[in-house]
Amino acid sequence: MAAVVDEDQCVACESCIESCPAEAICMKADKANVIKEKCVDCGTCVDICPSAAIRLE
Numbered sequence: 001m002a003a004v005v006d007e008d009q010c011v012a013c014e015s016c017i018e019s020c021p022a023e024a025i026c027m028k029a030d031k032a033n034v035i036k037e038k039c040v041d042c043g044t045c046v047d048i049c050p051s052a053a054i055r056l057e
């Protein structure tokens, strides 16, 4: 599993980047981008995203 961002939903607030304990998210073309190899499936970003743009799959 890994966190996946729905780019249409992402409002580029960067909250997920700040909250990720694994530093697995960066901005790419003004959208959050998860580096799957670094994601530890903790779900923190899913919980913190204000626009429900991230899910674990």
Ligand code: SF4
Residues within 6 Å of the ligand: 002, 003, 019, 020, 021, 022, 023, 024, 025, 034, 038, 039, 040, 041, 042, 043, 044, 045, 046
């Ligand atoms: S699930 Fe956890 S480790 Fe993975 S991107 Fe989200 S906050 Fe980071």
Ligand code: SF4
Residues within 6 Å of the ligand: 005, 009, 010, 011, 012, 013, 014, 015, 016, 017, 031, 032, 048, 049, 050, 051, 052, 053, 054
């Ligand atoms: S928290 Fe959600 S809206 Fe904010 S940058 Fe991350 S994915 Fe985008």
